[in-house]
Amino acid sequence: MTDARNGDDFATIHTRPAARKRLARRYRAERRFRFFGAAAIFLSVGFLALLLGSIVLKALPAFTHNFAALEFDLSAPLEASDPATADYDAIVRNALRDRFPEVAGRTLRRELSALLSSAAPVYLARQFQARPAGTGFTVPLSDTADLYLKGLLARSRTIVATGPAKWTTSGERGALETVTAPDLRAIENAFTGQGGQDGQRPSILIEIAGGVLKIGQLDANIPGGVWLARPRETGNAAEPGQWRIRIFDTPQAKRKLSDRQIVWLDRLVANGTVRPALNTIFFTRGASREPEMAGIWGAVVGSALALVVTLALAFPLGVGAAIYMHEFARPGRWSRFVEVNINNLAAVPSIIFGLLGLAVLLNVFGLHRSAPYVGGIVLALMTLPTIIIAARVALGAVPGSIRQAALAVGASPLQTVFHHVLPRAMPAIMTGTIIGMARALGETAPLLMIGMVAFIVDIPGGFADPATVLPVQIFMWADFPEAAFGYRSAAAILVLLVFLLAMNGAALLVRARFERARS
């Protein structure tokens, strides 16, 4: 320090080696900081992409569903005075049985019927009543059949045979009399690979001559078993490449779909009866215990109703409170106290608001349980602090010169606020409000407390109808054991994300329009 007083030292104070070194150290620190910053952003973008990617991948199967176009005999409901009374169960059952006349016996027939959704008759009845003259009605497959066709339930590998084969039939049973060594080895490997008893063993299906033989034993190197589908070709020989070995490594007992059902489904797909289509059920229906009949529309409507109430309450109240506190209230201990508590309120866990709703709105005032308007009130209480804080910041960002200009031409304080200050603060208030609304849209916990977690099949028609909301619907579906619900909850998450993106887009649009109007 003392040598700096020397005149010569001043001349070289920024160029001597120690200074250079200090400078280099500063640059190194900056480079280090930039690297960490870039790394942090890269990491978070990566995780975000991973999360979004996994949700989208999981959600995509739920947007389509497989429907069966069968020949339904609708003469009974056509002739009946009231088409609602017809026995659609029988119509659907018979239409499917007509396709598989060889399937006999109670057990097998029940297995066959299980391919279709248990709600298929209801679905058919609704279509028919909507347009009695129509044709080409389709019914949804069951969730497990649908998942199998999407390749999500049981994976198989197929080995195309390299040698010829001779097959024999005796009653239900069949056998491959002569098989070349490589093909036999492939069958043997699969058969003995997993060990255990029938049902615990991988399923080996020989697709030969238009039929399917399920291998059940391997005596004396002759694979034998039951015909799941009778061979359609005559003769008893198949050329190399004309028959295939199909192996399901997951044993039948561990699948929701039997080998027989798989064979039936493959046949229905092969002849064009079953086709995937846009899953309109998912977008238009309410809750259901059957995954294939469950939809998000009920939850979407519930969310929309609740949010309308939230917006209608929280926006005017929040902005009004912010205007009063920022523009009119005299600063002092009391207004500081209120301000601090509003900030505290913004940090209160949302479930507390739910408890408040339960204790006060439901138990004291006796409002409707599970009703969107009660949900809306609770969400409004939760969103209010966010909006007040955003609005106060926005009002504070309006330059004082605008207020002075308005006051100086003789505008009253109220005119000053509403003609000049508020329009100028509006874009930022809107942004804050939409952030608050987006948070309300994604909120689950407080709504659980006021009963919006109920299982509601009907689409809510008003603010007082019982309803659920999207995030609660996701929460419920994620809890259900059926695999198909897992895909549906991913799809519902995607729908929720789309709504949130749309809201943010709307915020940007509103903002841009306000800003264009101003400049």
Add this chain to the structure above:
Amino acid sequence: MDISAHPEMPATPAPIPALVAVPPQFMAPERHPTEVASKPKMTVENVNVSYGDTQALFDVSLDIAPHQVTSLIGPSGCGKSTLLRCLNRMNDTIPQCRVSGRITMDGRDIYHRDVDVVELRARVGMVFQKPNPFPKSIYENVAYGPRIHGMTRNRGELDALVETVLRRVGLYDEVHDRLDLAGTALSGGQQQRLCIARAIATRPEILLMDEPCSALDPIATAIIEDLIGQLRETFTIVMVTHSMQQAARISQRTAFFHLGRLVEQGPTGEIFTNPANPRTKDYVTGRTG
């Protein structure tokens, strides 16, 4: 420097338009010359102003003569802007500000309980240091005051008023084809003239100007000074300025403030050529300040 090339300076100075086309209700009342000298428009008597614990003005007494430009000069922090803001009670918006003493306008105490501050501000207009047009169109900037005071009966009258006022500040020819443009999109000098137009659109009797040219370049300043000279015919003007030359050029009366006290006041010529107080002399000759 080629002054005529400046965007704000017309090659041939536009004459101030005759007020023939102006509907009579927008015209300032004709004043009799004798009235000018007789009674002060505003009087300030023993005014003390404090912000919280800090006193900004000490026992200031001052007369504002009608149809004259009164300059308030003095070093920064001497309280001249504070006094200006007392004259239309803009200090009311500062919570800890306390004003004592008496300020009258045409003999009436403007701090009296019965005085409506909104009405007062309509009668005492103000132009600020930094041009602060509303973030709205040029038209709206001028029309806002007359509209909230209900000065016109229909759109046609309002249009006429806006045109008259914009002509008055010499802005109409520059912006008449883009009145929808945002006021904030104009140049600094144009913005300040727009602010003056906004202030005079409500037909105040007194115009307060708080260093109206300090944010402007010399050419824009010259235009505004010229304008102030003409506005004096219609309005009584009180102006705070840091520029001694400006005070000397355009004001008839000057008051010198120092550390919150009014040191000296009088006709501008006297203050600048023959000040009674040595401090005034030091300041106006540039020795202190």
